[in-house]
Amino acid sequence: MDSIRIRGGKPLYGKIEISGAKNAALPLMVASLLTEETVTLHNLPHVADITMLINLLCQHGVKAHLNGEGNGNGNSNGRAVSLTAKEITNTVAPYEIVRKMRAGALVLGPLLAREGKAKVSLPGGCAIGTRPMNLHVDGLEAMGAKIEIEAGYMVAHAPEGLKGAEIRFDTVSVGATEDLLMAAALADGVTVLENAAREPEITDLIHLLQAMGADIKGEGTDRLVITGKEKLHGADYTVMPDRIETGTYAMAVGITGGKVELTNTRADLIEAVIEVMEEAGLTIERTEDGMIVSRDPETPIQGVDVQTQPYPGYPTDMQAQFMALMAASNGASMITETIFENRFMHVPELSRLGANINVHGRSAMVRGTKELAGAPVMATDLRASVSLVLAGLAASGETLINRVYHLDRGYERLEEKLAACGADIQRVQGEA
Numbered sequence: 001m002d003s004i005r006i007r008g009g010k011p012l013y014g015k016i017e018i019s020g021a022k023n024a025a026l027p028l029m030v031a032s033l034l035t036e037e038t039v040t041l042h043n044l045p046h047v048a049d050i051t052m053l054i055n056l057l058c059q060h061g062v063k064a065h066l067n068g069e070g071n072g073n074g075n076s077n078g079r080a081v082s083l084t085a086k087e088i089t090n091t092v093a094p095y096e097i098v099r100k101m102r103a104g105a106l107v108l109g110p111l112l113a114r115e116g117k118a119k120v121s122l123p124g125g126c127a128i129g130t131r132p133m134n135l136h137v138d139g140l141e142a143m144g145a146k147i148e149i150e151a152g153y154m155v156a157h158a159p160e161g162l163k164g165a166e167i168r169f170d171t172v173s174v175g176a177t178e179d180l181l182m183a184a185a186l187a188d189g190v191t192v193l194e195n196a197a198r199e200p201e202i203t204d205l206i207h208l209l210q211a212m213g214a215d216i217k218g219e220g221t222d223r224l225v226i227t228g229k230e231k232l233h234g235a236d237y238t239v240m241p242d243r244i245e246t247g248t249y250a251m252a253v254g255i256t257g258g259k260v261e262l263t264n265t266r267a268d269l270i271e272a273v274i275e276v277m278e279e280a281g282l283t284i285e286r287t288e289d290g291m292i293v294s295r296d297p298e299t300p301i302q303g304v305d306v307q308t309q310p311y312p313g314y315p316t317d318m319q320a321q322f323m324a325l326m327a328a329s330n331g332a333s334m335i336t337e338t339i340f341e342n343r344f345m346h347v348p349e350l351s352r353l354g355a356n357i358n359v360h361g362r363s364a365m366v367r368g369t370k371e372l373a374g375a376p377v378m379a380t381d382l383r384a385s386v387s388l389v390l391a392g393l394a395a396s397g398e399t400l401i402n403r404v405y406h407l408d409r410g411y412e413r414l415e416e417k418l419a420a421c422g423a424d425i426q427r428v429q430g431e432a
């Protein structure tokens with residue numbers, strides 16, 4: 001199993017090109033199940049979750065064609081995939097895949113809408129919380145499906161097809177909004193989704209579905225109105241930039257000091273993150289295709305309180321990284337996690353690097369220290385892992401981060417991108 005070794009204390013200077021968004025690309029790929037024609041996606045990130053989802057789609061009968069290509073900026077980190085679901089040959093999404101990647105469960109709505117049946121494994125809990133599927137199931141049942149839980153699987157039938165319905169989510173859920181949007185696009189009649197998630201990845205999915213012929217109104221709001229179509233057609237679409245990768249590298253510059261231009265991205269996707277970074281003492285200059293982030297290494301980082309919220313609030317996927325930044329600050333910060341009940345697994349590992357953090361229920365009190373020091377650490381999920389990378393970049397001495405496969409699920413060529421800006425970071429193959 002690979003590890004990442006960092007010798008910290010080097011400010012970052014240079015340019016980082018941001019990849020396509022994993023959390024947008026995954027539902028966009030699933031949307032290919034809604035049509036017999038080909039859906040081609042550009043600017044696909046090279047990360048492990050994408051490969052895993054391609055495998056899942058292929059075993060439903062999708063023909064996938066991957067081809068490396070540039071992203072139009074003269075670089076070659078874009079990649080296109082063409083997905084053709086001419087025939088769905090299998091409506092079972094197995095436990096072996098879905099338990100490793102929750103986004104796999106998103107095939108439930110599209111398979112049900114297209115084939116009238118689906119058997120999809122419950123994803124189970126994961127390192128950040130219990131993550132139930134009740135909103136997906138209740139919504140599809142409101143659209144006429146019958147769903148039983150049998151041996152850990154959601155066994156769903158809609159022999160008469162799905163019907164439009166008025167659905168109000170009692171919790172804002174990105175996945176349930178995506179699942180029901182896709183199902184409603186092929187349902188009979190009008191579906192209204194109230195209290196829908198407004199994350200930019202939802203808007204990206206709406207734009208693809210519209211390009212496939214779907215009738216969806218209300219994008220960017222929490223009320224989506226979908227008039228189902230009998231058929232959707234193929235489309236050619238470019239995946240949005242990864243806002244979490246953007247925020248992560250911005251915070252890397254914050255924690256080390258320096259000046260880095262982030263390209264191929266959009267500042268408007270992370271306004272809430274920019275606001276707290278500016279309060280913490282980072283300078284953000286918006287550019288045409290991203291931003292320039294800087295902090296004088298001699299200027300201390302200020303403590304700022306943060307509470308995670310659904311979009312447009314501060315994202316939970318940027319909570320661990322901000323905690324690393326606050327651990328290296330000159331002040332104190334209260335960080336409150338409201339989306340997931342167990343998303344502080346990085347705290348004991350950050351503490352191994354010298355961070356001073358006390359967790360009280362859903363809040364963590366971080367008292368900044370300039371004395372972070374390298375140590376071997378281990379991570380439990382994607383964003384927790386990257387928070388350890390950030391802390392390692394600031395720590396004196398050597399930090400060895402184990403279980404790098406978590407990072408590989410969502411960050412493309414992380415060590416290359418950071419090393420190009422002067423970080424002393426390497427992947428060490430085969431060390432546990």
Ligand code: EPZ
Pocket residue numbers: 023024026102103129130131132133134135136137171172173174175176316317339340341382383410
């Ligand atoms: C998406 O997960 C993202 N994953 C997550 O990113 C992200 O943290 C999360 O949205 C919140 O922004 C992908 O897009 C692939 P939710 P998702 O349904 O859709 C509760 C990362 O690091 N809930 O919005 O699974 C749930 O337990 C990952 O890239 C129900 O109660 O999240 C949670 O408390 C991690 N019932 C809240 O809603 C349900 O049926 C929000 O979850 C569904 C969700």
